[in-house]
Amino acid sequence: MTRHVRRWWPDAALGVLVASAGAFEMSARSIGRWWIVAVLAVAVGLFRRAPVAAAALLWVLLYAHLRTGSTLLITEVTTALVAYGAARWGRTVTVWFSGLSILALGVLGVWLVGTRLDIVLPLVPLVDAATLKRVLVDPPGVGTQVALIPLGLALVGFGPPWLLGLAVRSIDEARRSRALQHLAEDHAALAHQQVEREREIAELRAGQARLARDVHDVVGHSLAVILAQAQAAAYLQDPDEVRATVDRIADAARRSLQDVRTVLESTQVEGAAVRAQRPPGTLDALVTGLREAGHGVESTVIGVPQPLPPELETVAYRVAQEMLTNAVRHGDRREPVHVEQVWSTHSGDGAGQLRLEVRNTVAADAAPPQRPGLGVDGMVRRLASVGGSLDARLHDGWFVATASLPVRAVLR
Structure with a gap:
């Protein structure tokens, strides 16, 4: 009133x-x-x-x-x-x-x-x-x-x-x-600030997820190799063989520490520099390292390998690393792991496809996984980020993981 x-x-x-x-x-x-x-x-x-x-x-x-x-x-x-x-x-x-x-x-x-x-x-x-x-x-x-x-x-x-x-x-x-x-x-300025904050948060979460996947791949692969060698060393009688196995375990641990350090250092670089970071090795180096660790590996390359852009090379390396880790961890250690690289080119400009396949026999007493692990989810996300795909399934006693990536020529 x-x-x-x-x-x-x-x-x-x-x-x-x-x-x-x-x-x-x-x-x-x-x-x-x-x-x-x-x-x-x-x-x-x-x-x-x-x-x-x-x-x-x-x-x-x-x-x-x-x-x-x-x-x-x-x-x-x-x-x-x-x-x-x-x-x-x-x-x-x-x-x-x-x-x-x-x-x-x-x-x-x-x-x-x-x-x-x-x-x-x-x-x-x-x-x-x-x-x-x-x-x-x-x-x-x-x-x-x-x-x-x-x-x-x-x-x-x-x-x-x-x-x-x-x-x-x-x-x-x-x-x-x-x-x-x-x-x-x-209001527009506030909305812009809110969008910028949300973008920064999204980038931060994406970086955290990328870091988690990289650390998982590096540590998981190294620990799987170290575990396989340590279990094998328990049955060795020759002191020289035991010493050589221990040396290989130490080398694998050192490589793992160096890979983790490289991953952590990459988080200090922002923007395009992070995406341009190349992996610590090559696909052939992964196979060689697993073979030197004492695990049987049969590798086949079909087609002509070609250089990849940094983001594709990193995805291919991390996916292959995770597939080999799963093969060592869940496969029959008495049987070799089969690795196949298929390079195909569709046109003269270098565009084509890379198919990575890792097969391993499944131990008769191995329990089937209750749900997909973080590694499988990480591979799916990595491949999807570059337009690739993953297929993983059991077939006649074999576990077959197949990753497909589009191949683009490196810009000079």
């Missing part, structure tokens, strides 16, 4: 001021009617909150003006205030209605001067009607000029307040438009 009163009290105070001025004018000039002053006060009280109602009340007063011959000067002041309020705070229709009302008031005055001069002359405030008729109407040749006076008075008396209200309205709308524009720009 207090807020509602606060919104209306300036209008009510202005209405009281107009009523007081009208009462003073009525008392000083001994003219007018109290109800006209009351309507004027209400119209002024509404000129900001309800300009249409205020304008309608003034048209009612105009009719009363003509019927009663009231000549209160406060009426013109009120009309000017309502014209300003309609242009300043009214809706678009109200602005047009008030502007046309001023023009219509002038035209009506012209018509009345031309047809009902006896009604118009008494309505002019502060001037005796007989004197006005003697000065403006009786001299010959001035009838047309006199007829246009009401139009000029309406435009000059009420036009400027209406134009002033329209100007203030335009200034406020421009200010509000600028404020909305600044608000929209602020």
Whole structure:
């Protein structure tokens, strides 16, 4: 309730001021009617909150003006205030209605001067009607000029307040438009910052996932090789063979530490440099390392190997590393692991496909996996990132993992 009163009290105070001025004018000039002053006060009280109602009340007063011959000067002041309020705070229709009302008031005055001069002359405030008729109407040749006076008075008396209200309205709308524009720009800036934060978080999570896959591949492969050698060493009788096996275990551990260090160092490089990081070795080096660790490996290369871009070379290396790790970990250690590389070229520009296949026999007492491990999921993600695919399945006692990668020529 207090807020509602606060919104209306300036209008009510202005209405009281107009009523007081009208009462003073009525008392000083001994003219007018109290109800006209009351309507004027209400119209002024509404000129900001309800300009249409205020304008309608003034048209009612105009009719009363003509019927009663009231000549209160406060009426013109009120009309000017309502014209300003309609242009300043009214809706678009109200602005047009008030502007046309001023023009219509002038035209009506012209018509009345031309047809009902006896009604118009008494309505002019502060001037005796007989004197006005003697000065403006009786001299010959001035009838047309006199007829246009009401139009000029309406435009000059009420036009400027209406134009002033329209100007203030335009200034406020421009200010509000600028404020909305600044608000929209602020929201856009906040949205951009949010997008940047989300992008940074996504890049961070992608880097964490990439690091986890790399560490898993490196450590998993090395531990699988070390475990296989350690288990084999338990059955060796010759001290020299035991010493050689221990040396191979130490070499595998050192290579694993170096690979982990390389992976961790790669996280210090940002952007394209991370993607351009090449793997620590080649596909042939993986096969050779597994063979040197004492595990049987049969390797076949079909087609002509060709250099790969860094991202494809890294994916091929890590996928082959994980497939060999799974073969050593879950396969029959008495049987060799079969590795096959198939290079095919579809066109003269070097584009083609690399198919990596790793096969190993499955031990008769091996339990089937309950669910795919992290390694399989990591291989699928790596291959999908370069448009490749993975197929892994059991077939007649063999576990066969096949990875397909698109091959693109290295840009010179």
